[in-house]
Amino acid sequence: MKFVKIVASLFIVLAMCTASTLENKKNGMYIVGVSASFTDSLIYFTDIQFVDSVNVDKNKLLPMRSQYSDQLENYLEQVKGMKNRTCFIYFNEKKSKLEKNINKMKENYQKEGKSILRELGDEFKFTKAVAEY
Numbered sequence: 001m002k003f004v005k006i007v008a009s010l011f012i013v014l015a016m017c018t019a020s021t022l023e024n025k026k027n028g029m030y031i032v033g034v035s036a037s038f039t040d041s042l043i044y045f046t047d048i049q050f051v052d053s054v055n056v057d058k059n060k061l062l063p064m065r066s067q068y069s070d071q072l073e074n075y076l077e078q079v080k081g082m083k084n085r086t087c088f089i090y091f092n093e094k095k096s097k098l099e100k101n102i103n104k105m106k107e108n109y110q111k112e113g114k115s116i117l118r119e120l121g122d123e124f125k126f127t128k129a130v131a132e133y
Contacts, residue, residue, distance in 0.1 A: 028052040029062060030095045031126055032102050033072040034088045043109055044085075046072065046120045048098055051128055055093075062091045067129035075124050 031054075033046040057063050069087040076082045092098040109115040 027055065029054045029056070029091050029093060030098045031062075031068060032090045032098060033068065033120075033124070033126070034090065034105070035072055035076055035082075035085045036088075037082070037085045039084065040082075041114055041116050042082075042118055043115050044076065044118050044120055045102065045106070046124050046126070047122070048095060048102070049126050050095075051126050054128060056091075062089065064129035064131065065089050065091070068126055071126055071129075072124065079123075 028050055030048050031046075031051050032048050033044075035044040051068075054062065062068070068089045072087040072089075073085060076085050076087075090098060090101060092101070106117060109117060
């Protein structure tokens, strides 16, 4: 009887730990936007932002990623008056990995010495993309 109580209590503890682990997992993605132009030396970077309820698909791609680059492009055209810019989206489930990639990219741009890097900061925020039907 004592053995059954010990096994039952261990099972309950294991179940609670598993539930709390699943509960703490974030359902979202960290995203950074980069905007460049072939006629301009300015390169804009957004802050690393967490977009809730977004995950990669089975091919490890961000669904509707073109909508995120369109959001950045529209912002730069409408608010900053900058036309004909090419916008890229970088994403990762882990913020530290994304920061490492973006910092490496910034270092490469600065090594060339021909580009001027600008941060958009809190000015721009991504919103969750919605499926168009």
